[in-house]
Amino acid sequence: MRLIEARKLIPAYFLIVLFIAKRLHFMQFNVYEMKDLIYLCFLYTGIADMGFNLIHVTDFFLYQCILIVFLGGFYRDDILSNQELLFTRAKKRKGLFQKGTIKLVLNTSILYVLLYGTSAMVLCYKNKTKTFDVMYFLYAMLFLVTYILLINVMTMLVDVKLFLVILLTVEVFIDNFIGIALGDKFFGVFQYLKNGMASNLPYALAPIVVAFILLNMIGIKIMKTREVV
Amino acid sequence: METIIRFEEYTKILKKTEILKDISLEMKSGKLYKLKGTNGSGKTMLLRAIAGLIYPTTGAIYVNDVEIKKNCTYPASLGVLIENPSFWREYTGLEVLRYLASIKNNITDEDIKASMEKMGLSPDDKRKIGKYSLGMKQKLGIIQAIMEKPDILLLDEPLNALDSETIRLFQKVITEERERGAVVVIALHNDGEFEMDYDEVIKIENGKVVEHEK
Numbered sequence: 001m002r003l004i005e006a007r008k009l010i011p012a013y014f015l016i017v018l019f020i021a022k023r024l025h026f027m028q029f030n031v032y033e034m035k036d037l038i039y040l041c042f043l044y045t046g047i048a049d050m051g052f053n054l055i056h057v058t059d060f061f062l063y064q065c066i067l068i069v070f071l072g073g074f075y076r077d078d079i080l081s082n083q084e085l086l087f088t089r090a091k092k093r094k095g096l097f098q099k100g101t102i103k104l105v106l107n108t109s110i111l112y113v114l115l116y117g118t119s120a121m122v123l124c125y126k127n128k129t130k131t132f133d134v135m136y137f138l139y140a141m142l143f144l145v146t147y148i149l150l151i152n153v154m155t156m157l158v159d160v161k162l163f164l165v166i167l168l169t170v171e172v173f174i175d176n177f178i179g180i181a182l183g184d185k186f187f188g189v190f191q192y193l194k195n196g197m198a199s200n201l202p203y204a205l206a207p208i209v210v211a212f213i214l215l216n217m218i219g220i221k222i223m224k225t226r227e228v229v
Numbered sequence: 230m231e232t233i234i235r236f237e238e239y240t241k242i243l244k245k246t247e248i249l250k251d252i253s254l255e256m257k258s259g260k261l262y263k264l265k266g267t268n269g270s271g272k273t274m275l276l277r278a279i280a281g282l283i284y285p286t287t288g289a290i291y292v293n294d295v296e297i298k299k300n301c302t303y304p305a306s307l308g309v310l311i312e313n314p315s316f317w318r319e320y321t322g323l324e325v326l327r328y329l330a331s332i333k334n335n336i337t338d339e340d341i342k343a344s345m346e347k348m349g350l351s352p353d354d355k356r357k358i359g360k361y362s363l364g365m366k367q368k369l370g371i372i373q374a375i376m377e378k379p380d381i382l383l384l385d386e387p388l389n390a391l392d393s394e395t396i397r398l399f400q401k402v403i404t405e406e407r408e409r410g411a412v413v414v415i416a417l418h419n420d421g422e423f424e425m426d427y428d429e430v431i432k433i434e435n436g437k438v439v440e441h442e443k
Contacts, residue, residue: 085373088280088309089332 230257233381233412234279238288241274241436248274250437251288256414258380260428261407264416271436272416273311276383279414280309292381308379308411310370310387318359322369323352329373336377344376349398363390375402382406382413388423396422 234256241249249271256262264272277283278290281303290297292304316325326341342352348368358366367390374382388396403425406413417423432440 085309085314085329088282088303088307089329 230259232256233258233293235291236278236288237290239278239285239290240287241278241283242286243283248436249278250435252278252438254431254438254441256412258412259407259410260412261403261425262412262414263425263427263430264414264433265430266418266433268418270433272418272433273385274436275433276309276311276385276414276416279381279383280304280307280311282311304381306377306380308374308377308382310374311383311385313366313389314370314373316358316366316369318357320358321355322350322358322361322365322372323354325358325369326373326376330376333377341372341376344372347375347398347402348372349395364392364395367391368395371399371402375406378409378411380411382411384414385416386418387415388417388419388421393422399423400425 232255234254236252236254239249239252240247252275264275266272274283278285278297279292281292281297284297284299295304297304317328320328322345323341326345327338330336330341345352348371350365350368350372358369361369367387371384371387374384387399391399400423403413403415415425428443430440430442431438
């Protein structure tokens with residue numbers, strides 16, 4: 001019963017995130033403002049606390065994929081409808097969309113970090129009477145901090161391929177070395193993360209890769225057709 | 230006066246249609262140009278060509294002696310109002326202008342507010358763009374074009390939805406811009422209450438310059 005109720009919340013969750021994301025315009029050229037980030041932190045913490053652990057992993061990623069495509073759509077519409085205002089202010093024609101795409105992918109990644117991190121922490125908290133161990137909490141924090149640091153570092157770079165390679169490397173490192181070492185020892189939150197998300201690279205990276213490819217395709221298409229009125 | 234914009238036998242073909250035909254023009258700093266012509270005559274396309282939003286099929290265009298072609302940079306100092314820009318509805322006017330200004334980051338908040346006041350739009354107005362009238366959006370479009378004090382100012386049908394009082398403010402702004410030394414190009418199909426002493430008037434028909442009064 002509780003599972004069904006939690007599933008009912010997914011569309012609401014989806015719409016709330018979509019609405020706020022649109023409002024914040026976080027996918028555009030400008031970087032996050034701290035207040036926006038804090039706002040999203042609260043939002044995701046709240047959602048995680050509502051019973052995140054009851055949402056099926058596949059559904060979760062499906063919704064994430066849809067969300068990213070929608071955000072990509074908003075991003076594209078904003079660029080298209082304001083192209084004169086934006087393009088004519090840009091220093092360089094080349095790389096405008098790539099930079100925008102990177103920002104979008106990075107910001108989406110931040111959302112993942114917040115979601116994974118907070119859910120891991122919430123699960124730690126909920127499970128404390130049974131299997132709580134300081135290692136769970138540390139793992140969740142490591143996961144969160146590593147990603148935030150990584151993403152912050154990556155915002156200084158413009159090479160998307162390099163970004164993905166490093167992301168993949170860190171994923172593999174966390175999951176296969178630290179993760180498995182801990183996973184063999186503990187159950188509960190780690191097992192959930194390991195089986196459901198963190199160790200399942202295709203699932204974990206698919207939305208990011210799909211978003212990247214789609215937006216680049218859109219970007220390139222716009223770059224090719226933007227002469228046409 | 231320095232030549233800022235130079236068209237050399239510029240022709241643009243889009244979808245097998247010649248939208249600009251063999252244009253040769255020079256535009257100089259501190260001068261006010263009017264492009265006139267009927268709807269669809271090619272006025273907007275000429276502005277887009279100067280802005281680097283389209284490239285020539287044959288011929289060339291130079292802005293500050295730099296050729297505008299595929300993969301080149303946009304003209305460095307450009308203020309553009311082409312057609313009706315759709316601003317982000319969830320922002321206030323000041324927020325949109327701040328956002329646009331942040332791309333080049335060469336003006337202060339005070340400059341933005343001063344430009345808003347010149348066009349009769351209050352910087353303290355907390356209404357979102359979604360609640361703006363058509364005239365207010367048009368004012369915002371003009372403000373974003375002038376606020377960075379560009380060398381080239383391209384305005385496509387700037388009088389759309391403006392009331393008489395705002396047209397007077399706009400006349401004053403244009404006079405200031407010309408005196409500052411900007412090349413000001415205004416495309417209009419109907420002058421209405423807008424009375425300006427143009428330096429040159431260029432008439433376009435079917436993508437071709439058919440009259441050029443100096």
